[in-house]
Amino acid sequence: MKIKPGSVFLIFILLLMIYTATEALSFGHYEAMLAPLLLSMAILGLGAIELVRELRSKNKRAQPIEDEDLPPMVVARVAGGSEMRRFGTALSWIGGFALGIYSMGFFISTLLFALTYLRVRGLGWLSSTGFAAGFTVLLYVIFEIGLRSHLYRGLVFGG
């Protein structure tokens, strides 16, 4: 029997709840363990019902429930490339940006991230550079000058 990705996701949640319940039992204080124990048991019960239901309906393909409201004319699907690969690519960009912030701070990494991303996505040098610079300046004006919240400067520039 082939297990659907939705069921794998649910099994992951159930395993997490088994851990949560076990951990809750170790708290040793009634008030600390009551809510986590009740909730994890409730999720385990509900999850088991859902899992049985999902495994029984093996012929139905798992489909995303939300956001199917867009008519085809507004959705341009990219030819080729699996969903997971595209998700992985987006996640890599986000992860790279976060690492950039850690090493170079918010402003420089935003500038570099915007420039690199837009260039890779096929925008011209002028529009990419203009947007990246304009957006970084806007963030600087709003957060540093307007709201006076001093954002992280990065490991390279002494944090």
Add this chain to the structure above:
Amino acid sequence: MIDAFLQGTATVFQPMVFLSILVGVVLGVSVGVTAIGGMVACALFLPFVYQLPPELALSFLVALTSVVFTGGSITSVLLGVPGTAPNAATVIDGFPMAQKGEAGRALGAAIGSSMFGGMASVFLAMAMIPVLKPIVLSFRAPEMFMVILLGLSFLAIMAAGSPVKGMISGFLGVLLALIGFQGVSGVYRFTFGSFFLSDGLDLNGVVLGIFALTEMFDMIVKGKKTIAMEVRKVGFKGVFQGVKDIWIHKWLWFRCCVIGYVVGIVPAIGGNAAMFVAYGHAKQTSRTPEKFGTGCVEGVIGPESANNASSAGDLLTTMAFGIPGSAVMALLMGGFLLVGVTPGPVMIKDSLPLVFTLLVGIAVANWIAGIICLLIAPQLMKVSFIRIDYLFVIISAVVFIGAFISKLSLLDLVVAIVFGVLGYGMKRFGYSREALILGLVLGELFEFYLTRSLKIFGPTFFMTPTSLVLLVFIILVFAYPWLKNVFSRRSLKGAQ
């Protein structure tokens, strides 16, 4: 009471507060047009209000969230794309009207109904405060616990996937809220020895990850280039015809406003349910129900007056009980806490002027939004033609700044990414992210009222009259899909 009302109203017209409402309206309408929804909008703008005084910050957020539906009606009519979920019913008749060449009329009816609906609901909410105050103050721990459970149940049942998945999501959210140090017992729960987690998860990071990042992942995965690709011409003559239609169907408009307001008061339901109930009511009471779905102006007036009217009821529940009336209100409640205001019975008792400021703020915001949309609706449409690539950069940067800014910790960036991935999984497999956030916001209260009820009233704490009534409601909420099935099967048998 009158003093508080006058004081609250005067605050709205202070230059800075009025300006913050104006900015909130412009951004709210733009966000509505981009179809990224009220939840993402509220999440994205939370970081900007962090250091503002409460009146400014909350007026801005309330204005932003209360007019998102007005902007959303533009794309619903012109593109057939609901700007926000509560605009979905408008598409059924608004878009066919646009296809028939009556885009202006549909737009006028939609925006006018939204504008007047939002304003009328504020008067209903203000009239309700004297009645609500003693009720709220009479609620004790068991009743509050039951209201929280009722809110979670409603959201679970309204969730797009199965109610079971909705309930799992809600309970997961409550569990997430329990992470960190518990003062009463002195126990560190689920912190894995990390100092960062001892304060619990930061709402900003979680919300930005689970909504904004998830939406970005989804857009990239689906390969969207822009939100919209086609535009229709709108004539001003038609727009005014649409506004005149509201006057012709004024009683329908009024009834749908009341429906929206009442549905908005019920915890965790909000605009989504209000719009469909109002649409059903408009169809039921129409002399020409067969025209619904083919481009009937009553089908636009009904849902549009109800979704904006739900905002005031929604906000009132949030402020009075400290229990969010909907998922957007759960985020807004995060904003309240961020600027040091705690919603709940104490707010109704001690901060009545602020309550009035926010309610009058909704009326003013709806008025401004209506005028802006009626005048520049076609120009506003251009927002939905922004390339997704630009949005990806903008949203990613704001998500990370927003996640960082409240605790000044880079680990919140990791939290945002983790919840972005979790949110994508939830969206992909039909779990309710809204229920998770509602659970997260209510988690601490859930535990507090549960342990307090057990301590004072024992295991049968739910046997008080009000709690029992609420318990019956909760059971009915869960039995509803099953009862609906049974009744529809019976009526089908009867027809055969």
